[in-house]
Amino acid sequence: MASVGVEIEKVSKYFGDLAAVDNLSLEIKPGELFTLLGPSGCGKTTLLRTIAGFYYQDNGRILFNGKQIDLLPPHKRNTGMVFQSYAIFPFLSVFNNVAYGLKAHGVSKSEQKERVMEAISLVRLTGLEKRRPDQLSGGQQQRVAVARAIVIEPQVLLMDEPLSNLDAKLRVDMRVDIRRLQKKLGITMIYVTHDQEEALAISDRIAVMSAGRIAQMGSPWEIYHNPTDPHVAGFIGVSNFFVCPVQSADPDKQIIELDFYSKTLKASSLLKAKTQNVIASVRPEAMNIVKQDQISTKKINFKARIVDTTYLGAGLRITARTIDEVDFQIQISHPKQSDNIVSGSEIIVEFSPEDVTVFPDESPDNEN
């Protein structure tokens, strides 16, 4: 079956006065693994359920391959949905759970058997066909839910936080499996999650949602490295925000010069010098602690004091405080015990200007 493109055209969905999805448009390419990412209440599940037909949008259109499908009832949309709770039929065996949709589509008995067994082997459950759902582990139930959704060869696979009920280790294994399966089948998939790490790991493209709108859309790399606003930067990974006065700005050359603790920080930005202050955002892992004699002239450095350290096994997370009492985080990947990183000690922190993302400062006292 050829892959299907999905278009969402200015879709809104209200619950009472609240716009759960607010005039939202996006386009998903055929065969793409597209993720809707955001905190709970951002409208991602509402959008997914609207695509499946469990909600009807109040405005806008939804199209599969250019064909409007939003007037079809949910059972005629041919989407395969995997629910957060799995929603396995508890009174049917694994085989009959997977065969359920094929029976509804009037597929012949022999073809049913062939396709069910194939789907079961795709999710690596061969041998468990006769089991009852209550005899399966959480991970196995999750696989049954996936097999049940893909066996009907849906136009689009819809995944609603499918891994959130699994333990951390299994979650990592399963997301690899899901991506592999999606690429193998070449099926278009819309994946909903609140877990930014999961979204970065699994997706071709991500739409970060907030209050029913898309805050930013792009590849995982773009979302992580070039967040367009502080909310996205704060939601995806950890970001340190420093408010800096602008010295000069040249939007033509995409360069801005900032006063960063009395040092001149040249960063790339399209911002004009209209505002007095901007926010310079730096990821904790882009920062490093250096000794006095190791300072590089190509990098920016500043003084700070360690407030607290958290040992993460694979690394060390340090909370430090600047001279003007701003707390920020540093992540070191290969800490040595000899580094003598203890609370209260004075340090020099260093980072490259390329690792800085500049956002306009929208706080009310920043007016010029």
Added chain:
Amino acid sequence: MKINTLALRRQVFDVWNIPVLILIAGFSLFLLYPIFMVVKSSMISADGATISLQSYIKFFTVAYYYKALINTLLLGVLGTAGIMILVIPLAYLYTRYKIIGHTLVGTMLWIPYLTPAFIGAYTWLILFGKYGLITDFFRNIGIMIPSIGGFGGILTVFILTYYPLGFILLVGAFQTIDPSVEEAAHNLGASSFRRFWTVTVPSATPSILNASLLVFILIIDSFGIPAIVGVGTPVLTTLVFGEFTSEMGGPPVMAATGATILLIISMSILILQRVYLQRRSFVASGTRSIEIINPKPLKKIVLSLIFAVVLVFSLLPIITIVISSFTAAIGPVLQYGNFTLDHYRNTLYAVVRPLRNSYILATTSMVLDLILGSLIGYVIVRKGKRMATFIDAFVALPLGVPGVLLGIGLILGFSRGPLVLVGTASILVVAYFVRRLPHPVRTVSAILAQVDENIEEASVNLGVPPVKTFLKVTTRMIFPGIATGGLLAWTTSVADLTCTILIYPARWKTLTVETYAQIRSDLYGPASVVGIFLLLSVMVPIFIVNLISQRRQRIKTQAVRSKG
């Protein structure tokens, strides 16, 4: 922009409105219209032409009438109080301490409630009546014990018959109290006695009041017990029955008046109970449940003895009825010690037809109840939204409508005109259907509220349309609710006397009517035989359903165990 253009385009007739419309039409015709007819009849003036409140004035001024009202209210209050005093310590002990045969005792305590009330009443009469077995026994050894009968008799039998409902409700309440609250009291230095009165009882107060209201309704609507035990002590139900059967011919003004007063009382209690239930606040927050303590041997024996005494009283009616059915009789007097099979030989022919009638009527109304009840339960939980509260309250209406009132109302409303039910089996089917519909609605909606809605959505998502999904998936998920609802509807219909005795057509005599007739004719031997068939009809289905659900539970536990 909040113009719901697409939703408007999609607005087609929702199939789930159909059961709601059937419910509204059915209740309007077979519940509200009969009520209206009774209330209307109560307001017919002596000349038969105008509307007046003369009958109410007469009711409250003539002792013969208002005494029945006073008796009813007194019995309701004293009976409820008596049951609560008995049941609060019993339920508390049962939830905290392990006694000998714990589960078995818990199950057996149900028996008086499952026994049709008037059968219980008549066995108490056999035992403790003026010439009762035990009364005689004590008289022969020179001790005079008070015989059961009159006001005190009715009160005693009410307590002995209806305490299981209070017990079960309170066991449920005491089990859901968050144990850490009690532990906190203990930790703060309160003694067990102090803890019980200052923490446990106040925590259970909403449940105690709720149970009290339900027991109160049960008592004031009861017909069989006062009719059999309380000769000379009129209550509203017996008064209404007596007035109605003697007033036949003219408009049953006084019967209608009594029934309307009874309706007002039980309806207010029902409303009070529902309003209260919605505001009950002491819900356990923790997931931990109460631990049952295994007491020291001496304490365990004492506690077990207490329950043994209660159990003996619970089982006495059944033992008595079984023995009586095998005991030879000379006239109305049973000759205990002389066993015979005569009653079975002579009565069996008289049992077959009522048995068949009862089963046909109860099964027909149960099937109707289950179909409509499951759909309504589904609509309340899944489709209701704003309408849910209304439908939920509307469908509970029959619980506040006394059986005698519905009986009279059906006769008044459907004896002539376009729809004649009087004299046909359908009047009984209609009565049972309306009165028992709340049961399946409640059991189904309770189960459905716990079923993950995603399971039904998964079915729709896989291509099965909503109505087919309801039949293929939802009915499977709510089957336990359907089974219990059906069981409740069936057994209570088979055991119904209050309403049946007013409306049964001669050709459709039921088991309860037959038993009652035998009791009234003082034919205790044959009455016991019919009574045993009635008892078995109620107990066997309950036993079977319990067995199946326990087996299912066991299979489930095994499945979980084999997984781990």
